[in-house]
Amino acid sequence: MQRTEIATLGEFGLIKHLTEDIKLHHSSSKYGVGDDAAVLSYDNKMTLVTTDMLLEGIHFDLTYFPLKHLGYKAAVVNFSDIYAMNGCPKQITVSLGISKRFSVEDIDALYAGIRLACEHYNVDIVGGDTCSSMTGLTISITCIGEAEAGNIVYRNGAKENDLVCVTGDLGGAYMGLQLLEREKSVLKGAGEDTQPNFEGKEYLLERQLKPEARRDIIQQLAEADIKPTAMMDISDGLSSEMLHICKQSKVGCRLYEEHIPIDYQTAVMAEELNMNVSTCALNGGEDYELLFTVPIGDHDKIIKIEGVKLIGSITAPELGYALIARDGNEFELKAQGWQHC
Amino acid sequence: MQRTEIATLGEFGLIKHLTEDIKLHHSSSKYGVGDDAAVLSYDNKMTLVTTDMLLEGIHFDLTYFPLKHLGYKAAVVNFSDIYAMNGCPKQITVSLGISKRFSVEDIDALYAGIRLACEHYNVDIVGGDTCSSMTGLTISITCIGEAEAGNIVYRNGAKENDLVCVTGDLGGAYMGLQLLEREKSVLKGAGEDTQPNFEGKEYLLERQLKPEARRDIIQQLAEADIKPTAMMDISDGLSSEMLHICKQSKVGCRLYEEHIPIDYQTAVMAEELNMNVSTCALNGGEDYELLFTVPIGDHDKIIKIEGVKLIGSITAPELGYALIARDGNEFELKAQGWQHC
Numbered sequence: 001m002q003r004t005e006i007a008t009l010g011e012f013g014l015i016k017h018l019t020e021d022i023k024l025h026h027s028s029s030k031y032g033v034g035d036d037a038a039v040l041s042y043d044n045k046m047t048l049v050t051t052d053m054l055l056e057g058i059h060f061d062l063t064y065f066p067l068k069h070l071g072y073k074a075a076v077v078n079f080s081d082i083y084a085m086n087g088c089p090k091q092i093t094v095s096l097g098i099s100k101r102f103s104v105e106d107i108d109a110l111y112a113g114i115r116l117a118c119e120h121y122n123v124d125i126v127g128g129d130t131c132s133s134m135t136g137l138t139i140s141i142t143c144i145g146e147a148e149a150g151n152i153v154y155r156n157g158a159k160e161n162d163l164v165c166v167t168g169d170l171g172g173a174y175m176g177l178q179l180l181e182r183e184k185s186v187l188k189g190a191g192e193d194t195q196p197n198f199e200g201k202e203y204l205l206e207r208q209l210k211p212e213a214r215r216d217i218i219q220q221l222a223e224a225d226i227k228p229t230a231m232m233d234i235s236d237g238l239s240s241e242m243l244h245i246c247k248q249s250k251v252g253c254r255l256y257e258e259h260i261p262i263d264y265q266t267a268v269m270a271e272e273l274n275m276n277v278s279t280c281a282l283n284g285g286e287d288y289e290l291l292f293t294v295p296i297g298d299h300d301k302i303i304k305i306e307g308v309k310l311i312g313s314i315t316a317p318e319l320g321y322a323l324i325a326r327d328g329n330e331f332e333l334k335a336q337g338w339q340h341c
Numbered sequence: 342m343q344r345t346e347i348a349t350l351g352e353f354g355l356i357k358h359l360t361e362d363i364k365l366h367h368s369s370s371k372y373g374v375g376d377d378a379a380v381l382s383y384d385n386k387m388t389l390v391t392t393d394m395l396l397e398g399i400h401f402d403l404t405y406f407p408l409k410h411l412g413y414k415a416a417v418v419n420f421s422d423i424y425a426m427n428g429c430p431k432q433i434t435v436s437l438g439i440s441k442r443f444s445v446e447d448i449d450a451l452y453a454g455i456r457l458a459c460e461h462y463n464v465d466i467v468g469g470d471t472c473s474s475m476t477g478l479t480i481s482i483t484c485i486g487e488a489e490a491g492n493i494v495y496r497n498g499a500k501e502n503d504l505v506c507v508t509g510d511l512g513g514a515y516m517g518l519q520l521l522e523r524e525k526s527v528l529k530g531a532g533e534d535t536q537p538n539f540e541g542k543e544y545l546l547e548r549q550l551k552p553e554a555r556r557d558i559i560q561q562l563a564e565a566d567i568k569p570t571a572m573m574d575i576s577d578g579l580s581s582e583m584l585h586i587c588k589q590s591k592v593g594c595r596l597y598e599e600h601i602p603i604d605y606q607t608a609v610m611a612e613e614l615n616m617n618v619s620t621c622a623l624n625g626g627e628d629y630e631l632l633f634t635v636p637i638g639d640h641d642k643i644i645k646i647e648g649v650k651l652i653g654s655i656t657a658p659e660l661g662y663a664l665i666a667r668d669g670n671e672f673e674l675k676a677q678g679w680q681h682c
Contacts, residue, residue, distance in 0.1 A: 036496075038391070039488075047380070142483040
């Protein structure tokens with residue numbers, strides 16, 4: 001593969017190369033890349049802002065994370081935060097710190113992934129910063145979105161007797177990571193012909209390498225006229241996020257292990273690794289599913305939405321944070337899990 | 342000094358520690374730290390967004406950059422970008438990548454600087470991200486500001502015969518950096534009692550270690566009813582920024598070396614280092630002064646504003662980018678300078 005050193009373009013040259021054919025699609029994007037700041041117009045709407053930093057060696061390992069996928073994921077995790085407010089992502093800024101190890105072609109691949117995510121979710125790239133780093137790759141993306149003032153859903157609105165809902169299935173991204181780490185260590189020192197074996201585990205790879213944000217659920221909730229009382233996305237694990245909602249809402253909860261949605265491939269992989277699959281689903285991060293609560297009166301509407309599972313209910317704060325195991329035993333829900341940081 | 346390991350707090354603990362007593366001051370800051378995204382309200386105003394990433398070893402050297410100053414500067418450089426659009430900064434998000442080398446006290450010092458800058462410029466901290474890094478310190482700040490739609494000043498509006506104006510003086514921050522680098526190499530291997538000698542050069546240190554954004558000038562321009570035709574802040578050097586304005590405005594320029602404002606300490610330091618002081622002023626970066634153009638009809642108003650110097654004029658594009666030296670010789674203005682990246 002061709003390798004063009006970034007130094008041949010320089011900072012301004014690289015920015016131009018990466019951004020010159022970017023088009024703006026939203027009426028709220030008034031001016032994008034190319035000035036001291038981007039100009040946005042959010043008349044009569046609330047503006048949502050979220051930011052995420054991804055660091056090589058901490059959040060991703062390039063030995064198995066293709067740069068295009070990494071770019072896609074870096075953008076999507078930000079969109080997910082805006083959807084988790086019941087909003088719609090509209091713009092991002094992209095800051096990159098790039099060491100000499102990376103070529104222009106590498107950064108093109110990364111940017112192609114970011115742009116693909118932006119196309120897919122209809123988001124404009126309106127600015128950023130590109131500079132060299134001493135070591136490794138640093139990606140910092142800020143996403144700006146919009147919502148009607150009355151539609152925003154915070155983490156602190158869950159009420160006693162609300163239903164606890166989760167989208168998709170959990171633990172898959174974590175199992176995908178375990179799989180990639182296992183293949184990496186198997187391949188270390190193996191001959192060049194050795195190929196990693198991912199057969200029958202494609203879903204786990206996809207969960208880790210190309211997560212999607214649940215725009216579809218946000219749209220379906222709106223169509224069904226359901227406004228969650230509290231919501232967040234699951235980046236650090238179900239237990240951790242459930243406790244955030246409970247603590248910020250000053251309520252307790254009862255979750256049922258048997259109702260936590262788990263994909264077949266996740267279960268098989270956990271078995272292979274001799275891990276408890278529920279523990280993975282409770283504490284594995286990066287699924288980017290939505291965790292939310294709705295009033296019990298919405299029960300009949302919510303069960304009609306495909307991809308949403310009821311996993312428990314909100315209780316009085318003095319009842320604490322309970323996990324009811326399959327055998328009926330009750331445990332205290334704890335955030336054990338997954339912390340990059 | 343006490344040293345508390347960040348691991349004793351964990352990610353969420355550190356975020357709480359850093360942000361729990363943050364208060365929001367602006368009516369546009371509806372909800373700050375503590376949810377998936379911050380919520381802002383920019384009714385009837387344009388929203389401005391800018392972002393800057395600072396990486397250890399590239400943008401700063403902690404052997405002579407105190408963390409509190411670094412925090413202050415990291416925030417101010419973002420405010421400067423918003424002022425350069427003729428806007429007003431209102432909110433920031435702060436993302437930090439922190440290696441094990443740093444203690445809670447270190448990050449407290451950094452954050453104290455960020456908060457001091459926010460107090461000074463009346464800006465709310467509304468969100469961010471904090472995570473560990475493999476090596477070094479990474480700071481990524483995004484600033485959101487506001488402006489009336491009709492007041493925004495881009496880089497692309499300079500017209501033939503406009504006056505070229507610059508605020509403050511130039512080259513000081515670059516000379517401050519040279520001074521710090523010199524003392525660093527002098528002190529290497531010297532006894533512990535050896536103290537760096539900065540006497541008579543305090544202004545240069547301040548320019549490098551504690552730059553300010555020119556809010557005062559933006560306010561005075563508004564009071565004098567002057568709207569620049571083009572504007573940007575000088576982070577990469579006067580030559581480089583002037584060329585940005587000319588190219589984006591499709592015009593030429595004539596700048597006069599003798600009118601470029603230079604402080605006495607900058608001149609003395611350049612002499613000591615046997616450097617051409619005009620070259621330093623043209624190509625030294627990080628002064629965060631404003632470079633802007635105004636219609637010639639504003640001449641009498643602009644010369645009344647203290648801290649603004651007229652350094653040249655805008656010409657037809659075919660006349661190119663001219664620098665008139667003190668001896669009357671004409672050179673082509675070139676961006677040679679200062680690139681971190």
